[in-house]
Amino acid sequence: MAKLFFRHAAMNSGKSTQLLQIAHNYEDQGRRVCLFTAAIDGRFGAGQIASRLGVSRSAAVFDANTRFDVQQVGAVDCVLIDEAQFLAADQVRQLHRLAHVHDIPVIAFGLRSDFLGEPFPGAAWLLALAEDIEEIKTICLCGRKATMHLRIDANGQRLKQGPQVEIGDTGRYRSVCARCFYTG
Template sequence: MAKLYFRYSAMNAGKSTALLQVAHNYEEQGQQVCLYTAAIDSRYGVGKITSRLGPQREAATFDAEFDFFHTAPAVSCILVDEAQFLLPAQVKQLHQLAHIRGIPVICYGLRSDFLGEPFAGASYLMTLADTIEELKNICTCGKKATMNIRVDANGKRMTAGEQIDIGGNERYQHVCGRCFYQA
């Protein structure tokens, strides 16, 4: 029976690397996969899933208008990167794909933003996913990193701003809960 999976973590825990590995494993067995990423994430080029370790792969993109249920092809598995940017209706569509069409759907993303507020897509994934898995990362203090903070060009923590501001290591740091509140 197919399921909807949500694999989440703080930034830099290897979500995209894990997604690319899963795609490779399916394809090595002669099975087809369909990869999706958020159209707004252009850090490495639009429609590219890129690991900070280097591997990169083309992917279809989703935006606010995209309908997964009526667009997704019949494949062995659907893999979604940057799943925090999904809309609630899109998470429901992915849940339907797993349960009605029998296609496993594995989503990778963040749970919360730089202020500790949930992303809508992540909230719905936490509610509807059949399996929820945390990918681990560590804070500079050595504890498990569960949060993200946004920093300005001088490395100072930002405590206000739009929820979505695409960036990598130059804009965000992963921290534990204690460091999140002490920073």
């Protein structure tokens, strides 16, 4: 009865915190988990899933060449993926297959869209294939629900062009509501 879960939210909503809590809960019950994070995201060190609350833990890293199959994940009771927006379409299909053919629940956490409002490929495929989709909520500075992101420069000015992914100082992004995305 395993399935593919997608938990999405704007930045600073607690996605990594929830992932780490789920890992703890499984292990507290004597169950095995396999954690992955994107190789591209080295903000907290390679292979580290870290919450802004100060909790962190090591994880395997995935990149474009990673295959998600039973040989890769091993004999586990759950697979947890952080930064799932960086998955490729085929990787999402592999995770979906793990859940349904091998009965291993897969819970992926990530962003839906980038700073231009464009979908990340991994998120688009997760929205298409996941059987259980949940939005984790956070708020915009104006008090509305934040669902989008702005990238800002060193002077606090909004950037409207650039590469889709720019890893680094988290202060370069703001989680915003749709109104502030279009007017801010």
